[in-house]
Amino acid sequence: xxxxxxxxxxxxxxxxxxxxxxxxxxxxxxxxxxxxxxxxxxxxxxxxxxxxxxxxxxxxxxxxxxxxxxxxxxxxxxxxxxxxxxxxxxxxxxxxxxxxxxxxxxxxxxxxxxxxxxxxxxxxxxxxxxxxxxxxxxxxxxxxxxxxxxxxxxxxxxxxxxxxxxxxxxxxxxxxxxxxxxxxxxxxxxxxxxxxxxxxxxxxxxxxxxxxxxxxxxxxxxxxxxxxxxxxxxxxxxxxxxxxxxxxxxxxxxxxxxxxxxxxxxxxxxxxxxxxxxxxxxxxxxxxxxxxxxxxxxxxxxxxxxxxxxxxxxxxxxxxxxxxxxxxxxxxxxxxxxxxxxxxxxxxxxxxxxxxxxxxxxxxxxxxxxxxxxxxxxxxxxxxxxxxxxxxxxxxxxxxxxxxxxxxxxxxxxxxxxxxxxxxxxxxxxxxxxxxxxxxxxxxxxxxxxxxxxxxxxxxxxxxxxxxxxxxxxxxxxxxxxxxxxxxxxxxxxxxxxxxxxxxxxxxxxxxxxxxxxxxxxxxxxxxxxxxxxxxxxxxxxxxxxxxxxxxxxxxxxxxxxxxxxxxxxxxxxxxxxxxxxxxxxxxxxxxxxxxxxxxxxxxxxxxxxxxxxxxxxxxxxxxxxxxxxxxxxxxxxxxxxxxxxxx
Numbered sequence: 279x280x281x282x283x284x285x286x287x288x289x290x291x292x293x294x295x296x297x298x299x300x301x302x303x304x305x306x307x308x309x310x311x312x313x314x315x316x317x318x319x320x321x322x323x324x325x326x327x328x329x330x331x332x333x334x335x336x337x338x339x340x341x342x343x344x345x346x347x348x349x350x351x352x353x354x355x356x357x358x359x360x361x362x363x364x365x366x367x368x369x370x371x372x373x374x375x376x377x378x379x380x381x382x383x384x385x386x387x388x389x390x391x392x393x394x395x396x397x398x399x400x401x402x403x404x405x406x407x408x409x410x411x412x413x414x415x416x417x418x419x420x421x422x423x424x425x426x427x428x429x430x431x432x433x434x435x436x437x438x439x440x441x442x443x444x445x446x447x448x449x450x451x452x453x454x455x456x457x458x459x460x461x462x463x464x465x466x467x468x469x470x471x472x473x474x475x476x477x478x479x480x481x482x483x484x485x486x487x488x489x490x491x492x493x494x495x496x497x498x499x500x501x502x503x504x505x506x507x508x509x510x511x512x513x514x515x516x517x518x519x520x521x522x523x524x525x526x527x528x529x530x531x532x533x534x535x536x537x538x539x540x541x542x543x544x545x546x547x548x549x550x551x552x553x554x555x556x557x558x559x560x561x562x563x564x565x566x567x568x569x570x571x572x573x574x575x576x577x578x579x580x581x582x583x584x585x586x587x588x589x590x591x592x593x594x595x596x597x598x599x600x601x602x603x604x605x606x607x608x609x610x611x612x613x614x615x616x617x618x619x620x621x622x623x624x625x626x627x628x629x630x631x632x633x634x635x636x637x638x639x640x641x642x643x644x645x646x647x648x649x650x651x652x653x654x655x656x657x658x659x660x661x662x663x664x665x666x667x668x669x670x671x672x673x674x675x676x677x678x679x680x681x682x683x684x685x686x687x688x689x690x691x692x693x694x695x696x697x698x699x700x701x702x703x704x705x706x707x708x709x710x711x712x713x714x715x716x717x718x719x720x721x722x723x724x725x726x727x728x729x730x731x732x733x734x735x736x737x738x739x740x741x742x743x744x745x746x747x748x749x750x751x752x753x754x755x756x757x758x759x760x761x762x763x764x765x766x767x768x769x770x771x772x773x774x775x776x777x778x779x780x781x782x783x784x785x786x787x788x789x790x791x792x793x794x795x796x797x798x799x800x801x802x803x804x805x806x807x808x809x810x811x812x813x814x815x816x817x818x819x820x821x822x823x824x825x826x827x828x829x830x831x832x833x834x835x836x837x838x839x840x841x842x843x844x845x846x847x848x849x850x851x852x853x854x855x856x857x858x859x860x861x862x863x864x865x866x867x868x869x870x871x872x873x874x875x876x877x878x879x880x881x882x883x884x885x886x887x888x889x890x891x892x893x894x895x896x897x898x899x900x901x902x903x904x905x906x907x908x909x910x911x912x913x914x915x916x917x918x919x920x921x922x923x924x925x926x
Contacts, residue, residue, distance in 0.1 A: 279304055280307060280839040280841070281489050281490055281491035281838060281839055282344055282488060282491065282835075282838030282839045283302075283312055283344060283387050283488075284382060284385050284386055284488070285387070286299050286300060286301050286302060286386060286387065287300050287302055287316070287320070287386055287387055287388040287390060288386045288388070288389045288390065288403075288408070289390050289392070290389065290391045290392070290401060290410070291392055291393045292334075292392070292395040292399065292475050292476070292477060293392075293393030293394055293395070295395075295410055297401075297408045299386075302316070306319055307344070307839075309851065309854050310814065310851065310858065311343075311811065311815060311835075311851055311855070312343060312344035312814055313342060313343040313355075313356075313814040313815065313816050314341065314357050314810065314813035314855060315810065315813075315814040315851070315854070315858075316341055316387055316388050316814075317339035317341045317357065317359040317370070317388065318359070318855055318858040318859050318862065319858065320339065320388075321359060321368075322858055322861060322865065322921070324337050324390075324392070325360075325361055325862075325866075327865060327866060328866075329361060329866075331362060331363040331366065331369075331467075331471055331474075332449065332470060332471060332474040333394075333474070334392070334394040334475075335392070336360050336361050336392075336474075337360055337361075337391065337392050338358060338360040338390070338392075338468065338471055338475070338477075339360065339389075339390050339391075340356065340357075340358050340381065340388065341357050341358075341359070341381070341387065341389075342355075342378035342379065342381045342382055342387070342388075342816050343355060343378065343814060343815045343816015343817065344814060344815050344816065344835065344838065344839070345815040345816050345831075345834055345835065345838055346378045346379055346382055346488075346599075346816040347379045347382045347383070347487075347488035348488055348489075348490045348496060348834070348837075348838040349490055349496040349497060349500055350496065350834040351500055351503055351504070351507065351599050351600065351821070351829075352599060352601075352602070352817060352818045352820070352829070353378075353599055353815060353816040353817050353818070353821075353834075354374055354375070354376070354378045354379060354597045354598030354600060354816065354818070355372055355373065355374055355813070355818055356373055356375075356377050356378035356381065356463075356816070357370050357371065357372050357463070358370065358371050358373075358440075358455050358463050358468050358472075359371075359468075360466075360468055360471050362466040362467055362468065362732075362754070363449075363451050363470045363474075364451045364452060364466055364467030364470075364655075364710055364731055364732055365467075365731040365754075365755050365868075365872075366866075367730060367753060367754065367755060367862075367868040368753040368754055368859050368863055368868075369465075369466030369467065369468055369471075370465070370466060370468075370813075371454060371455065371462075371463035371464055371465040371466050371468055372463060372465075372759065372813065373455070373457060373461055373464075374597035374598070374600070374605075375461045375597055376438055376458055376597070376598050377438045377458070377482070378598060378816055379598050379599075380437070380438035380483075380484065381482060382486070382488050383482070383484035383485060383486050383487075383488075384403045384482050384483075384486065385486045389403075389480065391477060393475070394474065394476060395410070395476040395477065396476070397412065397476060398412070398413035398417040398476045398478050399413050399476060400428065400441070400477070400481060401479075401480045401481065402437070402481045402483075403480075403481070404437065404481075404482075404483035404484065405484070405485065415427075416428070416441075416478050416479065417447060417478060418444065418447070420443045420444060420649060420650075421442070421443040421456035421460060421647065421648055421650050422459050422647075422648055423648075424441040424443070424478065424479055425441055425456070425457075425458075425459060425479075426459075428479060428481050429481075432481075432483065435483055436483075437481040437482055437483035438457070438481070438482050439457065439479055439480065439481050439482075440455055440456065440457040440463075440480050441456055441457075441478055441479035441650075442456070442469045442472050442477075442478060442650045443456060443469075443648055443649045443650030443651070444649050444650070445469060445649040445650045445708070446469030446472050446473035446650050447473045448700045448708070449473055449474060450469070450470055450651060450697070450708040451467040451470055451709040451713060452467055452651055452655035452659070452708065452709065452710045452733075453467060453470045453472075453473065453649075453650055453651055453652070454467075454468065454469045454650055454651065454652045455468060456647065456650050459617070460616070460617045460647035460648065462650070462652065462653075464652035464654065465652060465654070465756075465757070466732070467652075467710075469650050490837055491837065491838060491839055492836075492840070495833075495837040496837040496838065499830045499833050499837060500834075502830070503828065506538070506824060507601040507602065507824075508601070509538070510545055513543065513546050515585055516547065516551070516583045516584035516586070519551060519552075519553075519554055519555040519583075519584065520554035520557075520576065522555060523554065523555035523557070524558045526559055527559045527888040530788060531786060531787060532785070532786055532787070532788045532790070532791065533784060533785055534767045534781060534782055534784050534786070535764055535767045535768055536768065537768030537770075537824050538824060538825070538828075540820070541602065541820070541823065541824050544602050544604040544820055545602055545604070546584075547587075547588055548604040548605065548606060548620075549604060549620045549621035549622075550582070550584045550587050550588075550618070550619070550620070550624060551584050551621075552621050553579070553583065553584055553621060553625070553628075554576075554579050554580075554582065554583055554584075556621070556625070556736070557571050557574060558571045558888065559741060559888050560738055560740065560889040561736075561737055561738055561741045561742065562625045562629055562737075563630060563727075563736060563738045564629045565629075565632055565661075566630060566631075566662065566664070567630075567727045567875070567878065568665070568877060569887075570884060570887020570888065570889065570890075571887055572886045572887050573632065574632060578632070578634040579628075579629070579634070580634075581634045581635070582624050582629075582634070582639070587618065587619070587624075587636070590608040590609050590636075590640070591606045591607070591608050591618060592607045592608060593606060593607050594606045595607070597818070600821075602821075604820065605617070605618065606618035610637070610640045610644065611637045611640070611641075614644070616640055616643055616647065617643065617644075617647060619639055619653075620653075621736065622653065622654050622736050623639070623643050623646075623654075624639060625657075625736035626653055626654045626657025626658060627639050627656070627657045627690065629736075630657050630658065630661045631657065631660060631661055631664060631684065631685070632685040633685055633686075633687050633690055635687035638687035638688070638690065638691055641691060642656075642690065642691055645691075645695070646694065646698075651697070654733055654734075654735050655710050655732065656694060657733075658710075658711050658727060658728070658734070659707050659710055659711040659714060659733065660693050660694065660697075661711075661725075661727070662711040662714065662722065662727065663677075663693060663703070663707060664683065664684060664689075664690075666719070666721075666722045666725050667682035667683070668683065668684065669725075671718075671719050671722050671725075672703075672718070672719070672722070676703060676718070677702075678696070678702045678703060680692050680703075710728070710731065710732070710733060711725075711726035711727065711733055712726050712731045713731070714726070726875070727875045727877055727878065728755075728756065728873075728875060729755045729872050729873070729874045729875070729878065730872030730874075731755065731872075732754075732756035732757075734758065734878060735758035735759075737758045738878075738889060739878055740878075740880045740883070740893070740894065741888065741892075742763050742791060743763070743791055743792055743798065743895070743896075743899070744761055744762030744798070744801065744805065745758055746874075746878055746879050746894040746896060747799075747802050747894070747896065747899045748760045748762070748805075748806075749872070749874060750871055750874055750896060750900060751870075751871060751872075751903050751904070751914065752806070753859035753860050753862065753863050754859075756872070759809065760805055760806055760809045761801075761802060761804075761806060761808070761809060762805070763798070763801055765823070766805055767782070768824075768825060769804075769805070769808055769822055769825065769826060770826055770827055771804055771808060771826055771845075773827040774826050774827070774832065774845040775845050775846050777846055777849070778800070778801075779800045779804065792892060792893075792895060793895070794895030794897070794898025794899050794902070795898070795902070796902055796906070798899065799899050799902030799905075800902075800906050802899070802903050803906035806852070806856045806907070807849045807850075807852030808822070808849070809852070810851075810853075810855035810856050811848050811849070811855075812831070815831060817829075817831055826845075832844075832848050835848065853908070857907065857908070857909070857916055857920055857921065858921060860907075860909065860914065860916050861916045861921045864916055870913065870914035870915065871900055871914055874896075878894075879893060879894040880892050880893035880894055881893060900914075908920065
């Protein structure tokens with residue numbers, strides 16, 4: 279067996295109450311790495327056609343990356359995967375924190391759940407043994423309470439815990455999974471799948487070490503990377519970021535980005551460094567994707583300037599094996615504390631709602647984290663409701679007396695409460711914008727901004743068409759972390775492979791981004807492959823932004839496993855994973871091109887702001903992407919022979 283992995287997974291049948299180990303053939307790792315690739319392999323095989331995402335036949339996979347625990351850096355990401363209750367497609371969600379290494383320390387490359395328990399349970403894995411424990415007293419508790427109670431019950435070493443909150447228990451289709459007191463694997467509604475199985479939590483307390491094949495090489499590679507990680511020059515104030523963004527928006531040229539700048543920004547502020555920058559460059563959607571910085575002006579956005587949020591920061595924290603430390607805790611006006619809101623949360627509950635009230639953003643962030651509800655989807659759903667109310671499609675009778683207006687922070691917070699409690703209008707909105715609009719009023723559907731049923735993240739495809747393309751063709755619809763033109767510039771894959779598109783000049787016309795040609799489609803293909811390698815290895819996206827010439831992911835994989843593979847070999851493995859996820863949707867009769875709201879592609883184009891006049895050539899890009907992946911360019915279908923499962 280190769281090094282860097284445990285070579286086995288744990289199957290938990292919640293209906294039967296049994297736990298069984300299974301050996302993983304070495305060839306599976308050779309085809310699909312680990313992490314998301316391992317999940318794709320087993321979920322494709324084990325979830326039958328027609329399986330209800332909230333039924334016993336759905337499989338939930340919790341997987342770390344192949345590189346997790348090997349001595350590499352920024353490789354502490356874990357993923358939960360299954361058939362999505364929100365979109366009825368392949369679903370997965372990615373998260374950092376400290377849970378990923380705990381899976382491998384228990385001796386597994388993944389833990390898979392099938393069936394349904396009759397009563398609430400949680401899985402405990404420790405030196406004492408493997409046990410499904412009664413979670414009846416935990417049912418109804420929020421994520422913070424659940425984690426604290428499980429850890430308090432431990433006799434010695436505290437276990438690492440993932441759990442659901444009330445949103446997952448109440449089967450909200452936008453519920454996620456929490457670890458580390460509120461860090462969320464939020465997307466795809468997999469918290470609802472967990473709740474349907476009556477699985478409240480997983481508690482892991484193992485001590486197994488993971489050995490790399492070449493420990494000295496791993497050490498040398500990591501030391502070399504740390505030189506880049508430690509590079510931390512001073513940056514100007516957060517106000518400068520808005521100025522820089524306005525300058526870039528004004529210029530007719532785009533500049534090829536080097537991810538080292540973003541790494542330095544992360545070290546200073548975290549992901550909130552991009553708040554105002556993204557608003558003025560058009561990256562951040564405003565007013566339910568219908569506005570721009572002309573609506574959410576500098577006077578309004580000043581409250582979410584990164585320096586303003588940093589003033590509330592109590593302490594910083596690092597995910598496992600991460601030298602960057604972009605996370606933190608912030609004080610709240612009531613004296614409590616919350617995880618520093620991420621960029622996505624700030625914009626989804628801020629600019630998208632025209633909300634400038636920073637205190638309300640902190641409060642809603644904490645409420646959603648405790649409930650275990652996706653802040654991106656929650657913000658998008660509230661935005662839909664506000665626009666519907668503003669246009670007379672919802673009334674005070676519908677809202678229970680809540681005056682849903684742009685910028686009304688108290689109203690947004692009240693609606694979030696109803697969604698968490700599944701009460702009144704919130705009972706309908708708790709299943710996301712698309713499902714809610716269909717139930718409420720046909721006239722509301724134009725305000726439900728989604729891709730394939732999932733609210734897109736706070737990155738506007740009208741500013742970077744790579745986002746829009748992936749919203750449409752990624753097996754998990756509405757996914758922003760797969761890639762954009764900006765991501766490609768920062769990954770710098772062309773330094774390691776001759777088979778990916780060449781880089782653009784340092785300065786190039788902005789209109790180049792809107793060409794529906796093979797080059798831009800090829801960038802999306804390369805991004806898809808690279809992201810699957812990252813998710814198979816457990817690598818943080820922000821780490822990859824530093825560039826593959828600085829962050830040695832391919833070399834780490836060789837040192838960990840004992841392989842001697844070239845970067846192009848790994849890119850082929852990335853394609854294998856992406857193809858299998860596409861084949862999953864094909865097998866289950868899900869759309870291979872997701873329905874998208876017209877606003878996401880600029881139909882019609884905005885009349886003002888940085889994205890004024892731009893539309894995405896989606897009709898040209900989609901077949902070219904499919905062709906670049908080696909799928910049928912007419913419909914995105916995967917050839918049966920291309921699903922490398924036979925003989926494994």
